[in-house]
Amino acid sequence: MPSAPHIEHHFTASETVRDVVIGMSDGLTVPFALAAGLSGAKVGTSVVVLAGLAEIAAGSIAMGLGGFLAARTDQEHYQSELQRETREAREIPEVEAAEVAHVFEGWGLTQQQIRPIVAAISSDEKRWVDFMMRFELGLEEPDPGRAVRSAATIGFSYVAGGLIPLAPYFFLDDLETGLVASVAVTLSALFVFGCIKARFTGIPWWRGGSQTTLIGGLAATAAFAIARLFR
Amino acid sequence: MPSAPHIEHHFTASETVRDVVIGMSDGLTVPFALAAGLSGAKVGTSVVVLAGLAEIAAGSIAMGLGGFLAARTDQEHYQSELQRETREAREIPEVEAAEVAHVFEGWGLTQQQIRPIVAAISSDEKRWVDFMMRFELGLEEPDPGRAVRSAATIGFSYVAGGLIPLAPYFFLDDLETGLVASVAVTLSALFVFGCIKARFTGIPWWRGGSQTTLIGGLAATAAFAIARLFR
Numbered sequence: 001m002p003s004a005p006h007i008e009h010h011f012t013a014s015e016t017v018r019d020v021v022i023g024m025s026d027g028l029t030v031p032f033a034l035a036a037g038l039s040g041a042k043v044g045t046s047v048v049v050l051a052g053l054a055e056i057a058a059g060s061i062a063m064g065l066g067g068f069l070a071a072r073t074d075q076e077h078y079q080s081e082l083q084r085e086t087r088e089a090r091e092i093p094e095v096e097a098a099e100v101a102h103v104f105e106g107w108g109l110t111q112q113q114i115r116p117i118v119a120a121i122s123s124d125e126k127r128w129v130d131f132m133m134r135f136e137l138g139l140e141e142p143d144p145g146r147a148v149r150s151a152a153t154i155g156f157s158y159v160a161g162g163l164i165p166l167a168p169y170f171f172l173d174d175l176e177t178g179l180v181a182s183v184a185v186t187l188s189a190l191f192v193f194g195c196i197k198a199r200f201t202g203i204p205w206w207r208g209g210s211q212t213t214l215i216g217g218l219a220a221t222a223a224f225a226i227a228r229l230f231r
Numbered sequence: 232m233p234s235a236p237h238i239e240h241h242f243t244a245s246e247t248v249r250d251v252v253i254g255m256s257d258g259l260t261v262p263f264a265l266a267a268g269l270s271g272a273k274v275g276t277s278v279v280v281l282a283g284l285a286e287i288a289a290g291s292i293a294m295g296l297g298g299f300l301a302a303r304t305d306q307e308h309y310q311s312e313l314q315r316e317t318r319e320a321r322e323i324p325e326v327e328a329a330e331v332a333h334v335f336e337g338w339g340l341t342q343q344q345i346r347p348i349v350a351a352i353s354s355d356e357k358r359w360v361d362f363m364m365r366f367e368l369g370l371e372e373p374d375p376g377r378a379v380r381s382a383a384t385i386g387f388s389y390v391a392g393g394l395i396p397l398a399p400y401f402f403l404d405d406l407e408t409g410l411v412a413s414v415a416v417t418l419s420a421l422f423v424f425g426c427i428k429a430r431f432t433g434i435p436w437w438r439g440g441s442q443t444t445l446i447g448g449l450a451a452t453a454a455f456a457i458a459r460l461f462r
Binding site for chain 2: 041
């Protein structure tokens, strides 16, 4: 895509930032809620720690590998569509040329204006296929190194986030004190995380902060209520 | 985007299917791994069920509300960029016209060919802004009802997925039998789920099936090992 002098105003999160946000927001929320729920069921601090660590292991692997496969599937999907478009540009050029023309008709150009454009685009196979990929199918070429980076970033962020709600239970033997400390530490961490995340999504910081805090609080309350109900 | 007769070959998942996949793949994996991990730590069937239910409550709320906010943030981001582009088309039309021209230069058109195209596109403010949104910023208008639907679909899919690995523990008192049954039931469910999911991502069914089974198995093994280590 071409860039113009004022384009830096349109700030969007980089893929790494998005992966950190994906991993950390679930890492902060789910182990926190699980620990709170088990505390409500009065199972003993060691079980809370055990379940929390098992959850962090499970969640980080599930999300990390999930991210890996999603990125690799994107890559494969792009390649297979690229091959299809290249084949079609060779085998049914008149259909593909009509599709290019169709894109421009949608922008209110006349047939007379469209003809040289279609000729220019279809004069170069790479450019033609690139046009079809982007404007007919809306696909951008994915970065081939992304799958591994994405998996590691999501996984580590989940672990980092998940250890925050669990930390108080490591140091405090009393379950109730542990729960209170975990709630205080995690809701604060969720608020700070939400404020930082808001900078990347372009919403006001106080709304970003209160949204993540609210989600974490609701999830923990629900887990607490369910565990109380079924214990 | 314009559609052509052969476009139906390019099948991509609808947003609802993607939401079901998001919710169910984590719902099948994480409660499964947590239950396996706790079984390894020999905590008693009731604790496994309790922790599993608490995790399902926490995970479904965290993922459901997360999906809700992500969809709403997309919506707001689109609206704020739309306002910015509309303002810019009015206040600095020459800069915006140059950006339109720049897009077409990238496709190898001459200045002479570009001039009438830019004139045609910028003659209509709505069309002009629409062009900038799509081709400068790569943004499509999100469906306004999506946030609520997305939250509900992800949340329910997580619950549906999470109850599968937990079900054996409801009916079997013995922890070891419960674990064996849960592993058998969940790995089968993960395989079937992966095969169905593969239909939407375009990879071979046996690869889709083995991938999800592998992720679930790895997550459960890691949770089991961690819980053994720390019990």
